[in-house]
Amino acid sequence: MSNYRLGLEYALEQDQNDALKLYRNQFHIPKDNLGNDLVYMTGNSLGLQPKQTKAYVNQELEDWANLGVEGHFEAKNPWLGYHEFLTETMADVVGAKPIEVVVMNTLTANLHFMMASFYQPTSNRYKIVIESDAFPSDKYAVESQLRHHGFNDKEGLILWKPRKNEELLNYEDLESILEEHGEAIALLLIGGVNYYTGQFFDLKRITKLGHKYGCIVGFDCAHGAGNVQLNLHDSGADFAAWCTYKYLNSGPGSLAGCFVHERHAYRKDLNRFAGWWSHNKQTRFKMRDDFDQLPGAEGWQLSNPPILSMAAIRSSLDVFAEVGMDKLVEKSRKLTGYFEFLLKDLGEDVIRIITPSNPEERGCQLSIQVKNADKSLHDKLTAYGVISDWREPDVIRCAPVPLYNSFEDVYRLVEKLKVILNE
Template sequence: MEFKNSLVFAQQLDAIDPLRKYRNEFHFPKVKGKDVIYFTGNSLGLQPKRSQKFIDDIMKDWKDLAVEGHFHAEKPWWDYHERLAAPLAKVVGAKTPEVSVMNTLTVNLHMLMVSFYRPTQKRFKIICEEKAFPSDQYMLNSQVQFHGFDPDTAIVEVKKRPGENFWQTQDVLDKINEVGEELALVLIGGVNYYNGQVFNMEAITRAAKAQGAFVGWDLAHAVGNVGLNLHDWGVDFAAWCSYKYMNSGPGNASGIFVHQKYLNNNEIPRFEGWWGTRKETRFLMKPEFEPMENADAWQVSNPPVLSLAPYLASLEMFEEVGMETLISKRKLIVAYLEFILQEIDKETEGSFEIITPKDRGCQLSVFLHGQGKELFNYLMENGVITDWREPNVIRLAPAPFYCSFADMYNFGQILKSGILAKG
């Protein structure tokens, strides 16, 4: 498709957008009385309007039924989380029993490490990407130290090549082969939070499994954004937050994936709690733990239904639309945003550069030359909600559910005005 930097062209794309009606399904903040151009769905998705009813239903059941809501609500609370598994499995490319929802992301990574980081004196090293998201770094360091190893030797970071802004897949594969029999685990963010790069999860998983290592993925920036096929790739485990592209609300519950081959297994180590034991015998209060036959075996507490309600509301939309349609629009709108940025860059004589590679999802990270945070502040003051990352990067994520092609054009005009005003 030959793009044009014009409002008319953008509006023509919006007119044929199969997701155009979903823009009205979300609440937009306003600046100067107008809906913002929202580029931070990679940090916190907008609120779906239908979330309110899902929450109100629980509040009404709590008011009318009190404790009986666990069993007699229209959506009983004691198994509320089970309603999320099937639609989530479609989003991540899993079998329904392999998926559960509980806790928050880093908590779940810690819980899963109990099962999948089992170091020995010979096989104890973890491979991750250079400058992983800080929470992952803290989690890995503390896990390694808990097992009595030195992070400086146990954690192996794959670095970017000098002068490059993204990782080469071959460098990851080479590092896996180099560490070899000392490798216990590969744990990488499937989509890098800083530059928006999508790692080749299938190839990396295959290479790590060939070395006898476990493989896990932090999918915080991947779920609801890129195509995933966790079961067929042979991934051992994964976890993700739900409040970015999944639009479930701030700090909301995390999803987990555990491969089918580890389910219904009494021998695998894990931290156990009441909600991980079998539903059929849970209220017999037996002293023996009998794991659920699915990923719910990793649950420890009853589901936080007020948190799960907006997640379920958002998943209803994912069910209606399907990941294939979302990904198709995402590719087109990100390509159009890239085109707009390139056009504005020509008009402003090289004021910035895109550091996101072609292996990408919904995010373009833009390095500013000589503009600094003043330009970011200008964008925010003029109704463009974007994200600043030190030292000089703004992240732009046009989420396909609610961002329009006209947003991309209008953003370009605001960006150009900001650069010229600060020039």
């Protein structure tokens, strides 16, 4: 979009014409000591709280208080099948079929559960490919899986690295890795959107490549769910997992989502950990029946879910159902493009954006490097009322989230950055 303009007037005009402008009022925006809205740009770390979430959680607290155990059947939203209230909307958010999605556990736990089923190494095929700068938890998880199966965690891990003096990853390099090591690789586990650079990968291309060499392909979509069109079903990926507290605004440490492609839905031969919540719903409470596994992603559940966390997820997902990912992504591209435009106006000798400039290859996060800057720049931004995210050694991550960030937010952030740079 080339018709961006400088100046506050343009930002206010865009906010006035924004079809989603009223949704900002549905979220609690953190304020400074004088009661002014802070410029909150860290929805990629922790999304803001929808104002209706309190009512959703309070409903469950009231039903627990008034009904006790009967709430499993008699609550306004019966607890027994509560996770089912989330399935359809979550499937829409990540581009999947309802049978392929379940909300359960937390992100790294889900990755381990998926690897228990889909990482089945042999003496000849056991290696795992991840990004060299994957989120640390993913790296620790796959290293521990290698050790668990008796392999050397350094020798069994293959890192997909950027080229010299570059930050972004190149598909040709991944193709070279597969050509060289394909017969020895059991699993590709890639972050759908890289947490550091904000690079959004072509999930379908990576899956096709992995499957060509007989590898299982999974994705950590923590920075993709609710941010970009993941189209998980069409990607053909074997599995994926994501947290819900970033773009999905469900609160700190809330439950995670899990995707298992429908071609695996009825496979009872897959190794897995089991628990009573993956058992046939009709006979679950008979207690003495042999295990009868549920089909689809639900068949990977273990325990009855924490309802208070699910109530917060339901609150946010109801907003997503109302808006839809198409409209969110449309606004996101305009907002992020405007942010990029303003940053580039500061001069590329001062600011360098390491996130791809192609809107198809990013979500709403821009990762910026400021020449000769250290963490003191981030500290000054915070003092000026901007909540952003510092990542060592020299990157500030900012995510203008389309549900609650405005063009004025973006304008104010860059103006404050200008003041700091001119000090």
